Amino acid sequence: MTPGFLRGSRARLAATAAVALFVSGVLAGCGSSDTSSPAPSASGSSPATSPTSPTSSPSVVEECEERARLETREPSVGTIQGIDVSHHQGEIDWQRVAGDDIDFAYLKATEGTGFTDDRFVTNASAARRAGIEVGGYHYYSLCSAPEPQAAHFVDVLDRARTDLPPVVDLELIGNCDPPPEKATLAAHVETFIDQVEEATGKEVVVYFHPDFEATYAMVDDFDRRLWVRRVGAKPPPGDWFIWQRDDAGSVDGVDTPVDRDVMRR
Numbered sequence: 001m002t003p004g005f006l007r008g009s010r011a012r013l014a015a016t017a018a019v020a021l022f023v024s025g026v027l028a029g030c031g032s033s034d035t036s037s038p039a040p041s042a043s044g045s046s047p048a049t050s051p052t053s054p055t056s057s058p059s060v061v062e063e064c065e066e067r068a069r070l071e072t073r074e075p076s077v078g079t080i081q082g083i084d085v086s087h088h089q090g091e092i093d094w095q096r097v098a099g100d101d102i103d104f105a106y107l108k109a110t111e112g113t114g115f116t117d118d119r120f121v122t123n124a125s126a127a128r129r130a131g132i133e134v135g136g137y138h139y140y141s142l143c144s145a146p147e148p149q150a151a152h153f154v155d156v157l158d159r160a161r162t163d164l165p166p167v168v169d170l171e172l173i174g175n176c177d178p179p180p181e182k183a184t185l186a187a188h189v190e191t192f193i194d195q196v197e198e199a200t201g202k203e204v205v206v207y208f209h210p211d212f213e214a215t216y217a218m219v220d221d222f223d224r225r226l227w228v229r230r231v232g233a234k235p236p237p238g239d240w241f242i243w244q245r246d247d248a249g250s251v252d253g254v255d256t257p258v259d260r261d262v263m264r265r
Helices: 008-029 060-072 094-099 120-129 146-157 182-200 210-216
Strands: 079-085 104-111 133-139 167-170 205-208 226-229 242-249 258-264
Touching: 079 242, 094 120, 104 120, 104 146, 104 258, 120 133, 133 146, 146 182, 167 182, 182 210, 205 210, 205 242
Parallel strands: 079 104, 104 133, 133 167, 167 205, 205 226, 226 242
Antiparallel strands: 079 258, 242 258
């Protein structure tokens, strides 16, 4: 709205300039074609983006500009860029993904005691042929026994060649309600981790959603490298191994919004 002290031609000029600035800001910030909502985490990648600021939601222009900065951000020294995907991303052109400066990919392998992502083996093979380092992750079912979950994960991992350490994905979304007590769940996750590490010879990385940690406050007790979700341009504090910086990113070769990640090396 034009301030009251502007009148006549000055008002029209000011209004025109304001509209022009708004449009140019939106166009500059929304250069990416990614405007879709993210898929639910329980069946694919990650949940909806949290506001960057804890006190206020960004304006349309600020949100678009933030998205553009994420898409063009150069890797920091000592880090590489990656994505995490599941069957929800559909068929992926991994050669094009590699050409978009993606160095690693985590692929959903399993969930619970019986679900296997039907694109895991195909994605792993094609991504490695494109020169991308590959790892697998297991979406942990909070109310299922840890031993069969670990055995299922290891069995599916063995079907494909992987380069990166296995990951256990801890989230509340899509899980049982009510979830188990903290002591019970912590003991079960420890059992799962120990069994996977014994079978693979690799230390498990722990991914956790902020809602999970807000409820349980347990991930530090596992004493494993962490994969931390913090959407935005500012890295999370602490000694993280992988940072999930976007949950609706755009990568050449992937037709849907995709999680973007940074790994420390």
